[in-house]
Amino acid sequence: MSAEHVEIRAGAYADSVALLQVSRDVAATPGVTAAQVAMATELNLEVLATMGFTLPPASPNDMVVALRLEDETALAAALAAVDAALAAARKGDPGGGQVTVPARTTASALRRAGGGLALVSVPGASALVEAMDALDAGCDVMIFSDNVPLEQELAMKRIARQRGLLVMGPDCGTAVVGGVGLGFANTVAPGKVGIVAASGTGCQQVLALLDAAGVGVAAALGVGGRDLSAAVGGLSSLTALDRLDADPSVEHILVISKPPAPEVAAALEEYAGGLGTPVRFALLGAGQPDLTAQVEALLGDLGVAAPTWPTWGEPAVGSGEGGALRGLFVGGTLCDEAMLLAAEELGPIRSNIPLSPELALDASLLSPGHMMIDFGDDGLTRGRAHPMIDPTLRLEHLARVAADAETSVVLLDVVLGHGAEDDPAAGLAPAIAAARAARTDRGGPPLPVVVACVGTAADPQGLTRQAEALVAAGAEVHLSNAAATRRAIALATGGTR
8 A cells, every 4th residue: 555754854954956866866766656855945845735745834944855655665765765865965976085175165165276257056045145255256256046135136246347247147047158058058169159148048049049050159148137127227238248349259249138127228239339349139028029030130140041940740730719828938038938929919928927917827827818937937946946957847737737628739948958957858748748648538639739949959968859759749849939939829829730
């Protein structure tokens, strides 16, 4: 008879990415049918509750160990596997030989190793101290951490601007510096384009499209999604423009952003007009060109013909009756772009990152009508890994929207590159197949699923391999998120192909 075990380990903190691997290791233990080891944040507790676990009281500073077992006899081995996996995650493998005592602060690490750029990836509440250590040491800093208070971001960026240093972030997910990809970075060839990106997945979409067109990138400087807000005023974007303008290998600059504050965008465009390097702006907003169109314009600037953007699989088949479009994204900018395109054709789109406040979803993330969700938003990543690493929430929500008879088409993104899941299609493809089968089991046609697969041929996951696995599950796959969105819109408005 199956058994369940849930325990709370008070004050036992561990990084969410490390706990994801712990959960996977424990789930592979003989006799374990499900395992979740996570910090007891409100979101994680909700996920565990939806998995059917009965949970005792806990605080976000506690660790919860939830196990589902074939029977009680497997418990001892499962708990031993939990302890072993946690110990390995905390200790790491020193590799034998003499062990060097690690530096205990960012400042001491920089004094020991030197270097011009420090990457900070700690809980958001702790990022300020580490980033200021780097700035005080005269280093640029990339802040991968999210959930950093706005006033702290502003303070760091003001100091950095005064000192001629660059703060990339907070929530800077993607960068290419000195030919090295940082964060969720795609593998691209060196070239003559420099990118300033107030958007992580928007930057990755541009990297992927340029790569497909045979154009390389000299540098991609992420500045964080709030940099072009009225509060921050583009402080890091100004410095990033200066850096790229001074780089002799950069012949054209592209600035990418989620919908910016209009006055900040105007000031930045005026500043760029005084630089020696041509600058094109790809700023999402109502009535503005999508990212694919902006890349095509940039290719024209470079004298390169825009290719036919890759697609995989047969065109998805709709019912011809229309219905609700449901978009489930791991990329916030890709979600923004899809909402902007869909709103022009379909009207209001409900979201957790809505285009206007009255369209905000509640905590259930469910609503009648058209809906798009960014699972990478700060509100859904507190205490857990980004969905490009841990897709649990999105996979569960895919099953929910597939079960809703109002859903006429599902739009998804898959974002490849270093730092992302090793094989995202391995989990997503079966979920797509199950979502489509759930509709046929009720006597209807298979649910149409359209996917934007953002990546390059050299990415470790393999762009073609991922796309083909998704096609085998019944999806229609595009490299261009804008193209995928337009296909989903056509199906949602009653198109059969």
